[in-house]
Amino acid sequence: MPKDGGIGASSKRREDVRFLTGAGNYTDDINIRGQAYVHFLRSDIAHGTIKSIDTAAAAGMPGVVRIFTGSDFEGVGGMPCGWQVTDRHGQPMQEPAHPILAQGKVRHVGEPVAAVVADTAEQARDAAEAIVLDIDELPAVVDMKAALESGATKVHDDLNDNLCYDWGFVEENKDAVNKAFDDAAHVTSLELVNNRLVANPMEPRVAVGDYAKGTDDSTLYTTSQNPHVIRLLMGAFVLGIPEHKLRVVAPDVGGGFGTKIFHYQEEAFCTFAAKACNRPVKWTSSRSEAFISDAHGRDHVTKIELALDKDNNFTAIRTETHANMGAYLSTFAPSVPTWLHGTLMAGNYKTPLIYVNVKAVFTNTVPVDAYRGAGRPEATFQLERVVDKAARELGVDPIALRRQNFITEFPYATPVAVEYDTGDYHGTMDKLEEMGDFAGFAARRAESEKNGKLRGLGVNCYIEACGIAPSNLVGQLGARAGLYESATVRVNATGGLVVMTGSHSHGQGHETSFAQVVAEMIGIDESMVEIVHGDTANTPMGMGTYGSRSIAVGGSAMVRATEKIINKAKKIASHLLEASEADIELKDGAFSVAGTDKSVAWGDVTLAAYVPHNYPLEDIEPGLEETAFYDPANFTYPSGAYACEVEVDPDTGKVSIERFAAADDFGNIINPMIVTGQVHGGIAQGIGQALLENCAYDENGQLLSASYMDYAMPRADDLPMFAVDHSSQTPCTHNPLGVKGCGEAGAIGSPPAVVNAVVDALQSAGKDVTHIDMPLSPDRVWTAMNG
Amino acid sequence: MAQVSMTVNGKAASGEVEGRTLLSSFLRDQLMLTGTHVGCDTSQCGACVVHVDGQAVKSCTMLAVEAEGADVATIEGQANADGSLNVIQQAFQDHHGLQCGFCTPGMVMSAAALLKDNPKPTETEVREYLEGNICRCTGYHNIVKAIMAASGQDVSAIAAE
DSSP: OOOSSSTTOOOOOTTHHHHHTTOOOBGGGOOOTTOEEEEEEEOSSSSEEEEEEEOHHHHTSTTEEEEEEGGGGTTSOOOOOSBOOBOTTSOBOOOOOOOSSOOSEEOSTTOEEEEEEESSHHHHHHHHHTOEEEEEEOOOOOOHHHHTSTTOOOSSTTSSSSEEEEEEETGGGHHHHHHHHHTOSEEEEEEEEEOOEEOOOSSOOEEEEEEETTTTEEEEEEOOSOHHHHHHIIIIIIIOOOGGGEEEEOOBOOOOTTTTTSOOHHHHHHHHHHHHHTSOEEEEOOHHHHHHHSOEEOOEEEEEEEEEOTTOOEEEEEEEEEEEEESSOOTTGGGTTTTTTGGGTTTTBOOSEEEEEEEEEEOSSOOBOOOTTTTHHHHHHHHHHHHHHHHHHHTOOHHHHHHHHBOOSSSEEOTTSOEEOOOOHHHHHHHHHHHHTGGGHHHHHHHHHHTTOEEEEEEEEEEOOBSOOOHHHHHHTTBSSOOOEEEEEEEOTTSOEEEEESOOOSSSOHHHHHHHHHHHHHTOOGGGEEEEOSBTTTSOSOOOSOTTOIIIIIHHHHHHHHHHHHHHHHHHHHHHHTSOGGGEEEETTEEEETTSSOEEEHHHHHHHHHSTTSSOTTTSOSSOEEEEEEOOSSOBOOEEEEEEEEEEOTTTOOEEEEEEEEEEEOBSOSOHHHHHHHHHHHHHHHHIIIIIOOOOBOTTSOBSOOSTTTSOOOOGGGOOOOEEEOOOOOOOSSSTTOBOOOSSHHHHHHHHHHHHHHHHHHHHTTOOOOOOOSSOOHHHHHHHHHO | OEEEEEEETTEEEEEEEOTTOBHHHIIIIISOOTTSOOOOSSSOSOTTEEEETTEEEEGGGSBGGGGTTOEEEOGGGOSOTTSOOOHHHHHHHHTTOOSSOSSHHHHHHHHHHHHHHOSSOOHHHHHHHGGGOOOSSSTTHHHHHHHHHHTTOOOTTSSOO
């Protein structure tokens, strides 16, 4: 029977009521009395030298308060990068300055050059059009490999070249890996592109800066996944505002998918300008602006090789990847192709030797950073594509080849520096085979062929590292931050609780699922627990939500704080019950003395904490409020197996998804309904990457796919219903809830399944097609079939 | 500037707008009905769908002055008279048809328009109708399921919780 509350129940989401009635409070819904509006004049060329910015005419236009250019920000810090990667020679990455408004040069289409603050948004936009911008155009650097050729135009004149870093992992294993390839019975190699994407949360970014002259306090309302991180980065590294004079609020946020992790120029600008103009300053991104100013995702070009022995055991993997950084380093960009990608190259397999080389490259394009999965989709895609290709070359069943090489004993230390705590890869594959009705595939293929269509089945596995991350470990790897999480649990006198968490919910339903955990621990109704997040003024220092970390890290902090509450409450109860603390049991919201019928209700204990008339004041303080910080001991390792069935129309090359099944192992589950929804959304984004979405730049650095007219977002009629299962559960061994995280799995696991299925379909028709780069548009598929 | 008057959620509303002011801006900025969202600038995403004289309209694609005298319905006016969720809203909650909530007002308004014209749509019909409403969170699975459930159809055979 499904539970009707607490851990494991599909509790309906409490946040839904406000979203369904138009009562949400998104950042663009915030208007402060007297606010002005900013419009950014952005570069429409990719690379050039700024000769002049003539603002005279614009300054005289109606409503204009002030116009800012790069010169207004001399002496103000640039945008900081939060992760320093060390290259394979032990040298730090090249790290260019990243100004709030362009200084001297523009380096990508969309880079803000000037900012007009005016009484209305329309006046700001009108005046921005009157600014005369004179830019000497320079050759644009767009292609990564061309960018690394000697004599290539440099994106940053003060750097040695366009190479951010050349990273080798594990560098000491390189010779052994090369020898394994020399000794291999079979080598499969594959060159592929992991296409550049735009995250496209439906809510565009918004920032509202506010300044209180009387107290010298600054407040920023922003569409962020991690308000404390923004407060720290912007306060300490950009504007020089101490954290106690700066409040960052991220209210209801309309989706993030990674792109709202980063600290952006517009946030710093609005905070700066609010003080400079002594008025609140608001910026609302248009979708067109979002395409050229939100950090993009993916954009890897990879060669992967897989070595096998004569018995088809994997003996080594060797990869070489070019990773696009764009024109500047976005907040966590350097970590994505390295520590979030190289460490996952073992996948689900016991390959003993792995070497990963990544060259990160500057180009005249929008900065690239984490997007749902961040590095792990790139690792999974190349690995699961090359394994599939190997199976086809060797004439063995792709599932059998995978099963033969599965890791089966845990904990398992990979050759790429991480240790998987738990997993059951045969278990999820067994479940997938059942869900996918593979036995019926031949009949379905025959039916498709009768209708003139080609049918293909693609299968793959994935592993990901979530619950980011142990602070001491990431510190050694170059992170300039800790990655703990925090929670304060405040119990009120009448027994209700407020949990103030450093995690942030922007679609994940924390207000519901976090409350389920605390309610279960105490044995009270979920409605007695309120979850507060998104405001640095009333939550403890937290690192926010990304990397499927909220329940694994934020949830663990909340559990620890609640345990402290329960321990103190037991002390109070033992006093009230005149019994030994060791004999006090908490069950169903009441404290009782073991083996007796004496008990005291939760509400009586909480009241005693705040009205301490009969209270052990000599031993414990009044009140019932506790804070915990939780720093994880390891990553968590969700895993799973995915299957996709496609039909390909041989006349047009159009691919349609006919069936999609996902068998995941997320460890323990708090709210199955929410988890299933997270997987649905991830799969849709993965299918979007595989079939539809692409950032197309021309040779001049113009983004050709910069609107919903050109960038193909998955629509309802592009997708099928999904079969999703998460009954395979190997709980995490190192966090208190045994949870692993589920937010990114769908986006990681689905692209290779789609491409494997299309290749299978084409090969079934005798086509010699071993790979097609994503997105598998009708044009690309038709060309592959007929080229 | 022009004076514009209309009925919004059953109440008279008026204001002074520029000729270029969009209906979405009038609703959000002057009437403070911020439930209507703007997610793009090319009339693609559908977060701004409202009803004008009973027809589903992308309010970012209509000038406020064009709605002179019209009967406009927004998400704020959809709940039952006692404040409880209406059948479509309740189905969205029951079937987890929303995550971040940003596209949701437009989805609910589009769903209402669909069910008015087609009270028992098939899955294919729902998906085709939603072509002009983009959701980035749900993969549409639970939105389609919610709309079919709201139409009184049995959705228990559709996968997932």
